[in-house]
Structure formats: C-alpha cells, structure tokens
Amino acid sequence: MTLRVYIIRRLILVFPTLIGLTLIVFILTHVGGYQRFLGEYVNIHSAIPVAVQEQRLTQQFHLNDPIFVQYFYWLSAFLQGNWGYTQTPIYSGTVLGAIGLFLPNTIILAAFSSILTIIIGIPVGVWSAVKKDSLVDHSTRIFSFIGYSMPVYWLGLILIIAFASPAVCPCLNIFPISGSVNIALTNNLSWFTSGISYPTHILLIDSLIHGRLDIFVDAALHQVLPVVTLTFSILASIIRVMRSSMEDTLNQDYIRTARAKGLRQGAIINEHARRNALIPVITLTGYTIAGLLGGVVLIEAVFNLPGIGYWTTEALISGDIGGIMGGTVIFGLAFIFSNLIVDILYGFFDPRIRY
Amino acid sequence: MARFDQTKLTLRILFENVTSAAGLLIVLGYVLIAIIDAVYPQLIGVVNAYAEVPDYTNPVPQPPSLQHLFGTTYPGIDLYQAVVAAIRVDLWYSFVIVLAGALVGILVGVVAAYYSGFFDEILMRITDIFLSIPYLPFAIAVGFVLGRGLDELSLALVIVWWPLYARYARGQALSIKENAYVEAARASGVGSWGIITKHIVPNVLTPVFVQISLDLGTVVQTFAALTFIGFASANPLLPELGKLISDGFPYAISAPWVVIFPGVTILIFAVAMNLLGDGLRDALDPRNRT
Numbered sequence: 001m002t003l004r005v006y007i008i009r010r011l012i013l014v015f016p017t018l019i020g021l022t023l024i025v026f027i028l029t030h031v032g033g034y035q036r037f038l039g040e041y042v043n044i045h046s047a048i049p050v051a052v053q054e055q056r057l058t059q060q061f062h063l064n065d066p067i068f069v070q071y072f073y074w075l076s077a078f079l080q081g082n083w084g085y086t087q088t089p090i091y092s093g094t095v096l097g098a099i100g101l102f103l104p105n106t107i108i109l110a111a112f113s114s115i116l117t118i119i120i121g122i123p124v125g126v127w128s129a130v131k132k133d134s135l136v137d138h139s140t141r142i143f144s145f146i147g148y149s150m151p152v153y154w155l156g157l158i159l160i161i162a163f164a165s166p167a168v169c170p171c172l173n174i175f176p177i178s179g180s181v182n183i184a185l186t187n188n189l190s191w192f193t194s195g196i197s198y199p200t201h202i203l204l205i206d207s208l209i210h211g212r213l214d215i216f217v218d219a220a221l222h223q224v225l226p227v228v229t230l231t232f233s234i235l236a237s238i239i240r241v242m243r244s245s246m247e248d249t250l251n252q253d254y255i256r257t258a259r260a261k262g263l264r265q266g267a268i269i270n271e272h273a274r275r276n277a278l279i280p281v282i283t284l285t286g287y288t289i290a291g292l293l294g295g296v297v298l299i300e301a302v303f304n305l306p307g308i309g310y311w312t313t314e315a316l317i318s319g320d321i322g323g324i325m326g327g328t329v330i331f332g333l334a335f336i337f338s339n340l341i342v343d344i345l346y347g348f349f350d351p352r353i354r355y
Numbered sequence: 356m357a358r359f360d361q362t363k364l365t366l367r368i369l370f371e372n373v374t375s376a377a378g379l380l381i382v383l384g385y386v387l388i389a390i391i392d393a394v395y396p397q398l399i400g401v402v403n404a405y406a407e408v409p410d411y412t413n414p415v416p417q418p419p420s421l422q423h424l425f426g427t428t429y430p431g432i433d434l435y436q437a438v439v440a441a442i443r444v445d446l447w448y449s450f451v452i453v454l455a456g457a458l459v460g461i462l463v464g465v466v467a468a469y470y471s472g473f474f475d476e477i478l479m480r481i482t483d484i485f486l487s488i489p490y491l492p493f494a495i496a497v498g499f500v501l502g503r504g505l506d507e508l509s510l511a512l513v514i515v516w517w518p519l520y521a522r523y524a525r526g527q528a529l530s531i532k533e534n535a536y537v538e539a540a541r542a543s544g545v546g547s548w549g550i551i552t553k554h555i556v557p558n559v560l561t562p563v564f565v566q567i568s569l570d571l572g573t574v575v576q577t578f579a580a581l582t583f584i585g586f587a588s589a590n591p592l593l594p595e596l597g598k599l600i601s602d603g604f605p606y607a608i609s610a611p612w613v614v615i616f617p618g619v620t621i622l623i624f625a626v627a628m629n630l631l632g633d634g635l636r637d638a639l640d641p642r643n644r645t
Contacts (some may be wrong), residue, residue, distance in 0.1 A: 016484075017479065017483065017484055017487050020480075020484035020487075021483070021484060021488055024484065024485070024488070025488075025496055026453065028496050028497060028499070029496060029499065029500065031500055109626060112583050124567075145626060145629060146626065147629075147632070148625075148626075148629055149572065149576075149577060149622055149625035149626040151576050151580060151618060151621050151625075152580075152598070152623055153580060153583050153584075154536050154600060154614065154618035154621065154622070157600065157604065157614045157618070158615070160605055160607060160608065161615075162610045163610075164608050165608045165611060166608075181401055190620070200380070233403060293491070293492070294489055294490060294491035294580075297491045297492065297495075297584065298580055298583070298584065299489075301439040301584050302584075302604075303366075308493075312492055312495055313495070313584050313585065315499075316495045316498060316503075316584070316585065317585050319499065321499075324495065324496050324499045325496075327492055327495070328488065328492045328493065328495070328496045330494075331488070331489045331491075331492040332487065332489070333490075334490045335487060335488065335489050336487050341485070355563050
C-alpha cells in the first residue's frame, strides 16, 4: 500500500470516530432530558408564558422524539453550522461565536508551549543520552521526574506566588498573573470591543496590525507564565522518551560502523543517530497532545485566560449544555485530528512502517 | 535447581535500588496515614477525619505556628488536620477508581480477545472512541450529567479510565489464549466461560495490577485536578487535596501556605509513585536481570 492510500484510509476512519464522539457527548448531555433542557432555555422573566415557551422549545429541539432521533436533528444542524447557544457568566450567544472568541487564545497558548517544548526537549534529551551518567544526565533525570509528578495547576499557583507575592521579592513583579491583556490599554479601542479583537481575534497579531506595540508587549507578557507552566508540564515526558530512544539508537550496529570508519562524534549524532531517534518522539507527541489539552483547561482556570478550557469549566459550573457540548467536541476534534497528523507523519518519517 | 521465586526476586531487585525503595517506603507511609485516619485519627492529632472543622471566629488564614503546624486556611480550618485527613479521602477514591476501571477493562479486553473477529473489532472501536476524547473535558461532560460530587467524579473517571485497561488486558489475553494449557482445557471440554474465568483472567491479573500501581499516582493527580476546577461542590467541608488548593486559591498571594502544603502532599506522593513504578518496571523486565 502506498502512503497516499494509507492517508486516504486513515481519513475515512476519522468519520466513525467523529460520529462516536459526538454521539457519546450528545447522549451524555441530553440524558438528563427534557426538564433539564427546558430549565436551561426557558426565560422566566419573559412576557411569554412559561407553558408557551416550553411548547415552542419542545418543538424546536424535537424533545418528544427518541434520543437517537434527536441526535440526528442535532447532527444535521451541527453540520450546517448551527451549534446551538451558550449562556455563561463570561459569554452569552451562539456556541460558534464563543468558539471563535475563545479558541484563538487557546491555540496561542498551546502553540507557544509546543514550540518551546520541542526546542528545549529534543536537544536536552539527545545531550543527556550522549553524556550518559554524567552530571547533566542526572540533573535532567531529576528535573523530568519532578516535572512528571508536578500537578500543573499547582505549579501555576506557585509561579503566581513567586511573581506576585510581596513577601518573595518586589523585583519579580514583571509578569502579569491574570487575564490576557491589561484592560486599561484596550478601553475605547474601535478594533477591540467586548473582549474581542479584530480582525484575527488573536491579540498578539491584531495589535501589530493596528500598530500598537504597547498592547503587543503587554499581551506577550501576559502569555509568559501560562506558557512556562504548560511547557514544564509536557517537557518532562518528551525529554524522557528522547533520551531513551537516543540511547537505544546509539547502541545500534550502524552507529558502531560509523564510529569504526572514523566519523566525528558530531557527525554520528547529528547525521546518523538523531533522525532515527526522533521516530518514537513523534509517536509520543500524539500522547502529549492529550496532556496539552488537559493542561490547557487547568492553566486557563488558574491564570483567568479566556480560552476554550476556561469557557468549558465555566459551562460546567453554570450547567450550560451548549458550552459543555461545544467545548468537548472542539477538544475531541483537536485530539482526533492531531493524532491523524501524527500517524501520517509517522508513516512519512519511517519507511519501514507497514501501512 | 531451586524453585524460581518470582515475587522474592522482584522484591529483592526493588530494594537493591535505593530510589525505588524510597518510593515504596513513602507510598507505604501515605497508606499508613490513611489507615490511621480511618481507625484512630487522634493518634496523629486529627480531631475529625471525615470533615473539616471551621472556626468562623477566626476565618482569615494564619501562618504556620506550633498550634497550627501548617497554618490555617479559610475559614479558620487547621491545614495540618485537613491535609492529613484528605490523604485518606484521595487514596480511597483513587483506589476505587483504578480497581473499578480495571474490572470493566479486564472484562471487555479479555472477552474481545477471546472471541476475536468481528466482535473484537466492534469492542475495540468503541474503546478507541472513548480513548479519542481527552480525559479532562470528557470528565467535565460526565460530571455535568451526574452532578459535581466526589462519587459522581469517581464514576466519571472510571468511564475515562477503563479503555486503557481494556486495551492492555486484550493485549495480554491475546498471547495467553495461544498457550498450550488453554488448548488442553478446551480439548478436555471446558466451556468458553470456564476458560475465560479460570485460565485467562487469573493470568491477565498480574500484569494489569502492575499497570494499576503505575497509574495510581496519575489518578490521584487527576482526581485532585478535577476537584480543583469545581468538582467537590456537593460536600463543601469534605477534606480533599485539590479542593483545599482551590479553596486557598484566593488567598495564595497573601498566605502562600494555604496552597503550598496540599500541593506538596500531592507532589511527594506522585514522585514516590513514579520512583516505585520505575523500579517495578525494571524489576519485572527480565531483560534487566543478570
């Protein structure tokens, strides 16, 4: 089977998973049924009598039909871009509107952390495998052990204490500990209304488009602590896998051959060993994404960052069906598609893989 | 030749390694604290192991002192007593979660492996779908339906955790069912159910229990993480580590100890569990033996 056929087959397999994912989430959120649904949507302050509202809602959401029939109504609306409504203290409106508002913040956080993890994790892993049992290797091991065991939200709180507590050192009060931008800077801006920046919804980019360097710097400073926390929480596993994979590779016969024919250490590591040692790391990336998505929920809660995780948590606390469904589906989609990309990359990098 | 004693050898290798022995001792220490909590909490200075004791006359967090070893947290709760009592709650729920998850997982995995073919394919695709949802948002969705108490949270985590064990048990069972003794049992007329319960499940149990012990640190962390984002609302005075951190959150800057002590308690347990896990893996991997 060629790589192309493999990719097509893998793409087709995404659909049953998507159906399964949405079905599980739909049944979960609608199993409480009827009364719960009406309680969420009925407006007791409205001039329209409650009974009339209930009747309309029952018709609108097909509440008298069996749950599987309801699911198909929901699925067809979902595919047409009607994802329902959400009502939480931080946002009221359509679910898609909320996702458009919150997702960019989460993407920025996840992207910075992933890039940092790769930039730091791979060289450190290679280094500690090459210098096995040295001081570097041992300190890396201790570091990754602690990183592996540290509750990520607690690390965030410790950073908040370190950088904001007057008891520690006033000199450290450089990084803001809450939110995504200083509100005083964004007041009365035409391109930043009710917390939404235009045109990209990513403040770091929009501020540059509008030539506001001060806002850019402020927004960037707000990202520092969350990004450091998230990076720390996923860095440990990348270093661990990179180290053991590099160690395995360095014991292979072809590395010994390369040594025997007199290649320099640098050439052996960079040309022969590292590329092969990267393959397990690509697989691990798939698992790391799960950790990343979980970490995002907690870190956004700790740092008050208005992202998807923060919104989903708010939806949980205020019992908002639209938010729970929208958030879970987005996380599921992100997970499914990143795993898909990882699988394809894996086949691409390792020609020995049988598709 | 002397009889080969697997357990003795495993324990010896475990204790030869200083770090895994330390991990084992710390974990046993936590278990001991949890047991004392349940049997005679006054022995370690805990007045009430089943509820936090608030002091509304003095609600503002006080720094650590001789009277309050870890200080107090809002509203006037002695942090040392709360943390020690919380160890019992967290360990108990985590044990129940992994055991229940393993039970469901072993059942699904072994049955799928034994019958194989189409049935196996269906069960494993369902497992994959459960695995394809990131656990934290999924647990949030489950918690939304069931409510935000600790029992409901445990059920949510079991639903998230069983697919991992199902995959693992299936992998083990696939190789076990090819053994000659399974074939011998079938030839002598033992039914499918008999083979599954008497010959396959007992042999799957050991590797799955090793996996459970490796997972316990992660489960304790996940459990506390979910109570941190608002899962412990049903019983506001139940001592629980994540809830203690979440309660202390508003005071973290002015009174850092309210989040430091519960967090360090989780951290030490997780580090010990990981050290022990690494040691166990080495001890059980025959390639490491000389």
